[in-house]
Amino acid sequence: MTDMTKTPVKNQDRHGLGDAIRDWWDGLSRPGQWAVGVPIIAVLAILPLYPPPLIDTPGVSFGGVMAQFAMYALIAIGLNVVVGQAGLLDLGYVGFYAVGAYTVGLLTSPNSPWNQTDGGWLNPSWAWLACLPIAVALTAFAGLVLGAPTLRLRGDYLAIVTLGFGEIVRLMADNLEELTNGSLGLSKIAYPQVGESEAHPGGYFSPGNLGDPDSANPLQRANNGTWWFWLGMALVVVVLLVIGNLERSRVGRSWVAIREDEDAAEIMGVPTFKFKLWAFVIGASVGGLSGAMYAGQVTYVNPKQFDIILSMLFLCAVVLGGSGNKLGVIVGAFLIAYLPMRLQSVQLVSSESTGYLLLGLDIALLVGLWLLWRWRRDALGVWVRRGVITVSILAVVFGLLLLGSVLLYRKGGAQNLGDLKYLYFGIALVVMMILRPQGLFPVRQKLLTYGRQVYQAVVRKPAAEPIGAGR
């Protein structure tokens, strides 16, 4: 109660939209949360079957994009454990992704000397499924091997060493040619062979399943990307439940303690090294799971696919979405998987001159809003201020896209807006770190620190209750 009285009234006023949604969500009962959550998941699942016109990605299979989103979501959840929960900046996360993918590849690809599907102990029909736990276990082991010696380092140094690890994994995949077939990669990797029929000789998950867009039966309509997306969603839900339970346990509280102040945590009796290692191993195994899924989906791996820049992209997902917030990083994963594909077919203006005109208008709008903010800020109401901020953000985003579109009319360089993805993500990272370092959907610090039950007990009942009315 004392906490409540100390909270300044002004802070209450500044609660954002995210907090409003979160309060509403927290207010729901468990069945209520399921009643809202399940339809949302169902809608998401149906989305690739009937892609809405504005959201669709022309030229690229929307199901495939969503499958990639599911994989990136897994990655983001795993990386979030390391970066968001335990506060260890890992720049080589792609290494674990690669280990997972290569485990499946080495065990099931005909190019590999360790191929077990050809008379070995793996039957092609369930080879992928059998490799999944092996991949997870091996990546967890890789996390242990990397973490044990390096986790004594802190902050920036740890970041650089993990970066080196990610690069070493890629270089090894590239150089150990007898084993990994070098830069040629491993092809014909196993995938789940479910639902084989005349229409789908390789089953639903085979790359050959292009789906039947005219069919009314959703199982026939779905292409292989959609099937992988569904599988990925199931994995995401399972992983979310596991990680969520971990976060609410002693382990999760130790992670938060380490993130906030490692020395203090150590002094208070948290075995920091042990829990940092746990974070690394768990994060790595989730990354390996995603990698195994990737190998199965594209049925082909080569070292180029695990470039270090991908690691930075994963970090983008976590940082943009909101480091520490599981649902936030999933949104971040959606952004990094979906936006580049969507941008590929975007052309905002029909000619260069219209583009410049619109750009001029956009800049004029921004200048006007800035002047308004500068001189009349105090006279504006809360909602008007929020409106001004929202419009400014939209105008900046629109301006950047517009600038890209205009530049597309010039020769050389980028061929479509999708090429500029890293440029946009880079700008987003910098702006985010300066203006909103906590990410789009920030984690509620106190909630994590004190645990949900305690937090709600302290904050949720502001009004004085009649004596005897409560429990």
Add this chain to the structure above:
Amino acid sequence: MTSAASLGVTLLAEGSIDFNVSGVIDQFWRLTVDGLTYGSIYALVAVGYTLVYGVLRLINFAHSEIFMLGMFGTYVGLELLGFAPSGNAYSQGVLLTVVYLGLAMLFGMLVSGIAAVGLERVAYRPLRRRGAKPLAFLITAIGMSFVIQEFVHYILPKIKPGLGGSNAQTGIRLVEPKVQFTFLGAQVTNVALVIFAAAIVLAVTTEIVINRTKFGRAIRAVAQDPDTATLMGVSRERVIVLTFLIGGLLAGAAAMLYTLYIPTGIIFSGGFILGIKAFSAAVLGGIGNLRGALLGGMILGVAEQYGQILFGNEWRDVVAFVLLVTVLMFRPTGILGESLGRARA
């Protein structure tokens, strides 16, 4: 699984990596000369990392892109001087060539210096004002690295056709590599001599600037204790700008030397690996320590060359990374220790 693991070990030992010890012994001096040439370039770039780290406790991850911009600056400078890219080397007289090389270096330094100061102004200063966490600085640096790389990759060719883009520039060769003299069986080329001499001159100049001048004293003061330095009338902001400027200038010079050595290396992604290696060199020598950066660069360059022959060409980058990891684990303060700063890891 154990059988698979042991199989992996045997494959590692027998198949893919051949330990060519005799090769290293036979070519010892040649490798040393090559290594010192590379090492000079690493050392100059490493100074940029080390100075910024000493003053701000920040790994300027985008420094590698500053180096990359310096390569493009050198290239544009040579174009402005009337040279055109071609497969053949120009043959001016010795004196004229040196003048042109100096001008090209100035162009590279100009571009890199401006870029480094601009980077500080655009990305790091707003973060400092807001008292951001160290991780925020690192993530911003990664973001700026993206922005600069992708700008050169996709936007620059639209602004100036023929520059930037996905492919490396055709090199402008001012100097034809020619063996100048033989040292213990190792052939020393004119290019190697120029690089080595320029690196020594620049390193000594930097050393004098840092240790003997008023600016240098201010930098050292801020590195030791920012608060006390501010109380003593040192402008912290100005020192920070100066630090970035010196780092940028040296990166630009290193970029010109690098393009002299490898004329076809001018590409948008050309700075990344070199930057990480230079950072490794800085850590190896003791980050925050000027002489450590120079020593670390040389050691890394030489070690890389030996490793390249010992394990095979394709393991060259791995050698640098493994060296970095080993040093960080067993002696995180580096060979000479963190003289400007305090041990942190």
